[in-house]
Amino acid sequence: MIKKEMIAMLLAGGQGSRLGVLTSKVAKPAVAFGGKYRIIDFPLSNCINSGIDTVGVLTQYQPLRLNTHIGIGIPWDLDRNIGGVTVLPPYEKSVNSEWYTGTANAIYQNMDYMDSFNPEYVLILGGDHIYKMDYEVMLEFHKEKGAEVTIAVMPVPIEEAKRFGIMITDNDKQITDFEEKPENPRSNLASMGIYIFSWKTLKEALLANSDQLGLDFGKHIIPYCHQRQAPLFAYEFNGYWKDVGTLESYWVANMELIDIVPEFNLYEEYWKIYTKSEILPPQYIADDSWVERSIVGEGTRIFGKVYNSVIGCGVTIGKDTVVRDSIIMNHTDIGDGCELNKAIIAENVTVGNGVKMGVGEELPNETEPHIYSHGIVTIGEKSVIPEGITIGKNSVVFGVTAASDYPEAYLGSGKTLIKAGDES
């Protein structure tokens, strides 16, 4: 009979709308990070490094890139006879077919999957954070405290506490109360959205609340358990943990990787981050080029100058091009003589010769100022930028654009040019 001690359920269905065009066609966990990785590589690698070999990945929004990336889980050693990684999209049933309406609803709809492994404990994870964590240690804490639910928490500066779900604990770390985005927080322990449930507790809680619309862990399941006086404990995590939910935080987290001794160290031997590598060849750095304070992925050819940037795999940077403070994702071609400043360029983009980005004054973006801000230029995947165009700051371009789309070869600061959509 199959029995797994702990299985993991990874919630990867969200859109991540605050990443703008980066997630128009791609779920947030599949967005590239750190040159060659994708955001979901971090929780997946954490699972296998913690000894968890059964992971259900719940997808919903635009899962194609994610599914291709995960495959049967070979890169994370999750190709197993029993267990391994399984992608779980919403599915039709004979009655009551529905999309996943909330985080806990998604888990509830996959009860049979979880039951088939007869687990003792279930680990609930989000798929959109950058961190390294040994879940085995969290499980030991859970067992030691006799908890039914353990919530991973992170101490945050008290001024920031009002942005999070806050847990109030006693000396033994048992949770006595919690508040969602409180004006006057009583503690600084923020919930990370990572939970370990004893399976019996989770199953009972899900079944009891199955009718709740938009069933959510933070809003419904945890309060339900607390009301029933189930022992809830807070596991304090003190390592690097970054939410890359906005373009600005995404950019900052990438840039932190290029410090001399980065806080988040990818070069550690014993806790490797695995990913699906499509490209193997080494990078070629030409004569007359310059690469400084940057990280570069495999198969990239650099003929220009790159400073303070994160470059993905299979990228070509043309001659006399200067790239600063930018993130360029896989398979993108940057032409000759370009100048890129604080740009985030998605995958498979073609940028023509002599294009300048991120120049001029900074103006708020005209359509979505809260998404495209901080002077970042965003170019969505598979876009084409013709030769000689100049693009200002806080702008966004998405789609195959032609010279005619740019009056006077100029896209001002704060402008939005989105041409992608269904071909007619």
Add this chain to the structure above:
Amino acid sequence: MRAIGIILAGGNNYRMRELSQRRAICAMPIAGSYRSIDFALSNMSNSHIQKVAVFTQYNAISLNEHLSSSKWWDFGRKQGGLFVFTPAVTAESNFWYRGTADAIAQNLTFLKNSHEPYVVISSGDCVYKMDFNKVLEYHIAKKADITVVCKDMEPEINVDRYGILKMNEESRIEEFEEKPVVARTNTISCGIYVVRRRQLIEMIEKCIEEDRYDFVKDILIRHKNMKRIYGYKLKEYWSNIATVEDYFNTNMDFLRQETSDFFFRQYPDVYSKVDDLPPAKYNIGAHIKNSLISSGCIINGTVEDSVVFKKSYIGNNCYIKNSIILNDVYIGDNTHIENCIVESRDTIRANSYHKGEDGIKIVVEKNDRYVI
């Protein structure tokens, strides 16, 4: 699937000097992220040859480990597969492989149990990219018994370390000499052959009877008049890493755009075992010109006209020129390395100076390394 593959990876070559002490020739790292045998293996896989036997012998540990999983080259496990044969003691024999033909002879059941009509034999120490189906079609069209893939070398090149062939107008091989002192032509044998499987079994069985062990001398050269042996000219890049100079030049060839485009930017790809290393990191002070840098490297110094393999660390103020830095090397600050091949897993102390004066210097230095 019309053919099965055999890769001869068991030999040693003393002209590789200290480099062959650490590993088999076919496991020599090439072009940053690959090993020599990856080229032959990828060609087999891309030509849809699903079943490949690799004969290893000399210093086989790292080679066997590299081949431990057939999935990197896409060798199907149910239909076909990758078989690694290292000599084993059996009731019939307790000899090592005494030669290329002997290696095949000791594993004759591999050939006998297959049903594919043809066998493609390649040596594992050649760097090349080809579709074996083209040679197979040529072999069938010429009604050849054996087809030898060959290449015309440039007139200036010294060919006395290769097998030289002379073909007639129909490409039938009339003369074949192994490493002649005076070569009559500049057409060399590439070490790649196509034979009919049953034919090969017959010829090997004859070798066993006569106690002969070498494929080239005892099968090809001996039978050149009795069997129809044809030459197939290979026009694209081919290189063989038989000497330290050849190995060095082959790696440096990948700095040229045509060569690296041919191998890496043209379909199909060359595959290798994946190493899960982070992207290369260029810190302040890194100054790279015309070089290949692999994953996992951390560069703080100057690197010119060089190939740096995986996971190497180059300290501050270093000057690396015209050199090959193999895998997992730690180079301390202020070091000067020129015209060298630095052996893998070396730790070079700070303030060292290594320069190859007449030819390539091989640097083997194992100091204590403090892992941060």
